[in-house]
Amino acid sequence: MNASQVMKAVKQWFKLSNYDVLEEITVDDLSYEISRRVALHKYDFGNEEHPRHERHLEEEAKIMAGHPLLASSTEKLPPSAKKKNPLTDSKLHVRHMTINDISRYEARLRELNLLQRTSLLPDAPSTPVSKDAGIRRLTDIDTFDPGHPLYFWLNIRLVTDEEVVEHIKRMLPQWRKEYDVGEPDIGSFRFGLSNVKKVINMRIIPMLDLLFWAKRNDVKISYEQFSRLLYPNDSEIIRGGAQIKDTDKPFAEKVLTREFDRLFNLWLSKNDYMMDTKVANAMKMNEKEEDEKKEAK
Structure with a gap:
């Protein structure tokens, strides 16, 4: 497609005003809308056997x-129907062991000849093959990698929440050193209300959708075309192609990273009162914070 054909094709589905609804959803929903787009951008649509293939096609x-809300709604939903963001990552990485976990691990220990039946009866209990085998830690058995978590004993009846947090804080550096597992670096930039405001004011979600369309159709949208689509002549704000290139698109690319998603989630975990706050209200809160900072100076 040449430039005029690209613009004509885009305007068949893209309308900037459709994205006004993003200010009416909650901050939690905004994080989810971003995460769905991250998944779309990374997905290989040639993989028709993928279990979520139909979902990705529906979102596309x-x-x-022209419907930008992929995973949220402006309607009031009952609490049980709403996604609660702070526990999303927590339950992925810190959770109870299940019967399935134990069953799989028992099978693994049998393969390694570390467990044996006390008799030939099918329901006979399993015991370690020796005293030495019995005191080995699970992380001594399998390679400690993303597929094999670090299991540890935690009795919440005997210790307070503060003690649990303090003990784990002290042990984590030791475990990381012992297993040579450094802490993931996700904190290269600060996340706060200003980032929520930038997502809206810099029209990042509509830009992501334009980039997604271009990728799916194997065409290129120039920076000047982005400027015309995202900041039309009747817009109160005008941003040229140079600003799109130097500021807006790099930020959009950052939004597509796992780092941004994790920092957004971490920020919501620490500020869970913001989860059900409308994006429009959150932006006003940020403006108030900025005014207070200016007055303090």
Whole structure:
């Protein structure tokens, strides 16, 4: 497609005003809208056997139909129907062991000849093959990698929440040193209300949808075309192609990273009162913070 054909094709589905609804959803929902787009941008649509293939196609169809809300709604939903963001990552990485976990691990220990039946009966209990085998830690058995978590004993009846947090804080550096597992670096930039405001004011979600459409159609949208689409002539704000290139698109690319998603989630975990706050209200709160900082100076 040449430049005029690209613009004509884009305008068949893209309308900036459709994205006004993003200010009416909650900050939690905004984080989820971003995470869905991250998944779309990374997904290989040639993999039709993927269990979420149909979901990705449905979300793509929504974008192409001019409906930017992929996973949220402006309607009031009952609490049970709402996604609660702070526990999303927590339950992925810190959770109870299940019967399935124990069953799989028992099978693994049998393969390694570390467990044996006390008799030939099928329901006979399992015991370690020796005293030495019995005191080995699970991380001594398998390679400690993303597929094999660090299991540890925690009795919440005997210790307070503060003690649990303090003990784990002290042990984590020792465990990381022992297993040569450094802490993931996700804190290269600060996350706060200003980032929420930038996502809206810099029109990042509509830009992500334009980038997604271009990728799916194997075409390129120039920086000047982005400027015309995201900041039309009747817009109160005008940003040229140079600003799109130097500021807006690099920030959009940052939004597509796992780092941004984790920092957004971590920020919501620490500020869970913001979860059900409308994006429009959150932006006003940020403006108030900025005014107070200016007055303090």
